[in-house]
Amino acid sequence: MSISFDSHAPLSRAGDEPFDVVIVGGGSAGIAVAASLLRRQRTLNLAVIEPREVHDYQPAWTLVGGGVFDVHESRRPMRSVIPKDAVWIRAAATRIEPDNNHVLLDDGRTVRYRHLIVAPGLRLAWERIEGLATSLGKHGVTSNYRYALAPYTWQLVQSIKGGTALFTQPPMPIKCAGAPQKAMYLSCDHWRRNGRLDRVNVEFHSAAAVLFGVAAFVAPLMHYVKRYRVNLVFHSTLVAVDGPDKTAYFDVADENGKLTRVAKAFDMIHVVPPQVAPELIRESQLADAAGWCEVDHATLQHPRYTNVFALGDACSAPNAKTAAAARKQAVVVASNLLASRAGKPLPRRYDGYGACPLTVERGKAILAEFGYGGRLLPTFPLDPTKPRALAWFLKATVLPWFYWIGMLKAREWFTKTLD
Template sequence: MHYKVVIVGGGSGGISVAARLLREARWLSGQVAIVDPATKHYYQPLWTLVGGGAVAREVTEREEASVIPEGAVWIQEAVKEFKPEENQVVTSSEKWISYDYLVVAAGIQIDWDKIKGLRESIGKDGVCSNYSYDYVNSTWESLRNFKGGNAIFTAPNTPIKCGGAPQKIMYLADDYLRKSKVRDKSNVMFVSGGTVIFGVKKYADSLNKVIARKEIETRFKHNLVEIRGKEKVAVFEDLDSKQRVEIRYEMIHVVPPMSAPDFIKTSPLANADGWVDVDKFTLQHNRFANVFGIGDCTSLPTSKTGAAIRKQAPVVVANLLSMLHTQPVVKQYNGYTSCPLVTGYGSLILAEFDYSNTPDESFPVDQGKERRSMYLLKKDLLPVIYWDGMLKGLM
């Protein structure tokens, strides 16, 4: 089996690249393969609002078949091995697929099992997470059942997808608890393995005001290591003293540690940390010139988001087409990423920035302010831009 271009992963990055490539080079029709075992495709950014009860889970899910662009061949299998020296990938059923060019877009791996007791307790008795379609409804359920006590929101000290998501759901929760008159009986806590609330000063300043206004308790450099579901106790490691700290909860929203997918970590495509080792500007692999990477599985030193992929896809496609025409690879990505920081039902700070953590904003207003218009953009407009624009290779 041979294809001119093989794309591993048919999520946000893989489909965006395939659609754009086939739109710009129709002659590639039938010569682009997408390898992905998934039956469903998810618009994950809305899971924050699903967890907050503002959007139904079902609107975030579509059949994978429905997003495969015309002209692409879908091979519905998992890749288990990369053989870049031989220009081949091997699938779980031992199919060897060869390529001229490879694009790796396999997303990030959520390491649920790295937190002791999490698997056993997730989805019930107040333990919830927006980081999976299977569990996202448990967040809303936990919130509705919450009658007071500690509501804990965690963030790990590893890279994660959407760095802002651990706190967005907390602001929605605070808003909901105020509306349902239980906020005065509750202690809302952000317990994070990180060191700051947000990496870009302009937005961190705004978020610190939100936290003060909402009377949220914060603890940094505390990593969740264990959930004792029966006792409703969360165990954190203080990253400075290495001491264990136990906190009782009535509800806990968990963002587990994440890492590069195992089959990438162990492959020749990985850098020392396991990510697909690409040039941060051209997205071309640093050692295998006919390989590109996009999205959450890459070494790109920016916040891992779908918004970042919207700017990465045109770069991958332009550089891939240059190579197909034996031209030099010149198109560059500046690290653009965006985090729509929901601060309540109807308010949002739209963070947009680049590799240097300098704001790179789209609108002629101060985006450091909480705005209703930006909330509506996230809830109603960005999903349309995703399904009908990005996944069609149009934006």
């Protein structure tokens, strides 16, 4: 069992000595890299700063919204996933001072480190859509991006008999860029199977200019867009929701960039919130111009503070922000950080790998795996653009199991990286 520090405990196992490694964040990236480091060097004096008492497997929430996964199975106590040789500091980091090798906590304490790993994730900016916060979870307004709301998505999908269903996607970057579409496809498939699709007007409003950022997957996704008779509206950004009036407001850009405010009535709306770098990073010396933790895209080492590494959703590498990306990044960061500690060249290179199992219908998914520049990086010797039952089985059954007993326990199968 991991050691846990309460608010009155010292912040190092060795008196005034700093921790060898401090990890900010106990999400997928933070726990995976902690386990990876301790598997390689169990004697590390390593701490994880994380205030939450629970740990979520967020990729399952799309399945919850589609009625094929129990939301309670997506959450476990944080204590159960912190590596047993790590120190768990149950507090929130509020400030990083890389010039002093310090992290400040919300209870006034200071954590000292020799090496820092930045993995706090990103922040869901619900407040950037006017009226959304007071409408979520009622009036037909839902989102699979929140644990408590994914079951409500499924309730709405089951209850709707006709009318208009809106699905939205904000400007990039967002975590799991395919998730907005997955909610739509699973909903449409349910209505099709139950003979209701003809009575539901489905619209997908995306701030992007294209359906999916990797061109190879656009054609197979368009097949399902046509199958479900979805009206695609690009360059359309949700800016406000009036839940009681069941009206959504979008800013739609024309070819010259001129915005027009458009009102859309809905019976159901699935909202994906804007997503931003956490203030902890944005206001630190570690941030790049966009507010993310600046890293070398290959080594994941900070270019100015060489004892700092980052991975997961908060780092500046231009990869898809997915758990699959964090799984491979953890190996790169663990290997390179230990080499840095030993004064050796960094041995690992990250190729931008990310994966997005696109659940286009119940029982079939397109396993989109790609790296920097949209280069396809399939794990299996099969056409990656074809919907398959195997990809569904991986998404719905294998990957949740593997997440808890594999990725978070440093069982690093299929994590070959460049060196």
